[in-house]
Amino acid sequence: MKQLLLLFSTALLLAGCNGDHYTLNDFKDVKKVDTHFHFDAEDSVLVNLAKEDNFVLLTINVDTEHGTTIDRQENIARVLTERYPQQVQYLSTFGMNDWSKAGWKDSTLLRLKRSFDHGALGIKIWKNVGMVERDSLGNFIMVDDPRFDPVIQYLIDNDKTLLGHLGEPKNCWLPLDSMTVNNDRSYFKEHPQYHMYLHPEYPKYEEIIAARDHMLEKHPQLRFVGAHLGSLEWDLNELAKRLDQFPNMAVDMAARIPHLQYLTQKDRDAVRSFFDRYQDRIVYATDGGIEPDSNPQKAKAATHEVWIADWKYFATDETLTSPHVNGEFKGLNLDKKIINKIYRENAIKWFKMHPIQ
Secondary structure, three states: OHHHHHHHHHHHHHHHHHOOOOOHHHHHHOOEEEEEEEEOOOOOHHHHHHHHHOEEEEEEOOOOOOOOOHHHHHHHHHHHHHHOOOOEEEEEOOOOOOOOOOOHHHHHHHHHHHHHHOOOOEEEEOOHHHHOOEOOOOOEOOOOOHHHHHHHHHHHHOOOEEEEOOOOOHHHHOOHHHOOOHHHHHHHHHOHHHOHHHOOOOOOHHHHHHHHHHHHHHOOOOEEEEHHHHOOOOOHHHHHHHHHHOOOEEEEOOOOHHHHHHHHHHHHHHHHHHHHHOOOOEEOOOOEEEOOOOOHHHHHHHHHHHHHHHHHHHHOOOEEEEOOEEEEEEOOOOOHHHHHHHHHHHHHHHHOOOOOO
């Protein structure tokens, strides 16, 4: 009898210990949002996967130099949000090709009005601002340029969110063999045009970050989400300074979770403390998606694999590995309350997402 009571008491104790944390088995039971996704094709495979894995997807339009045009991205986003309103929502964008023309502001505001009328929750400004685009005098265009002010004010007036991919990871200004994570090495090896170490005549990392910060100083009412940990992935103290300085700023983790895992290897307690302190300012995101020439089944398998791996990192205390990080690291084992915020509640708050069932 005493043994049975001891076993029962032990079971209750273990249940109490696990009550504040999710397990891998909870993955599909928790409603989640991936706030940084790219549908460059009208494909239902990843939408169906999102249903299976209990995700809502925020698809992001991007003014990229390559691939799907912004008009085509807009059309795809509208089709998917109308066809799958419970599964897909979107952010629009604008183009920079006519920047030097007198009518750029009016045509941009008209484009945004049309997007907002079709349900866009905001817009994205991409890294081409600060790293690619130049004015008529050959100067790099920075996001704090006064010509952007009417666009940003239009977002404020319409209660929309700006997602800013401004700058790149600090690794971008380092040689490949000095970078901290493997996914950065792979990306900049494949995209040398964006590897700023190879282009010393381009703006410095500090210049781009300073321009972003100045833009936020000018527009304190702007609801801003810094994509990719706000390009401050290398130092959580630097990121914390910005979150303290700009109360209307949050960050997504798209393509920067490996950086968090790298920092976890160095000081897991510091990373956990950061999530605890800024649990209302961090949103889950992957930078996943599908391109016109993608194999849908391969894209599905890869997306599911990423979602599961990330859940293990945030929710469990397992010892983990990743192809993007050299060596092992331990999961953060965050409380349910924090998991719910970064995976769902913060997405609703910062992007004003439509009701999520």
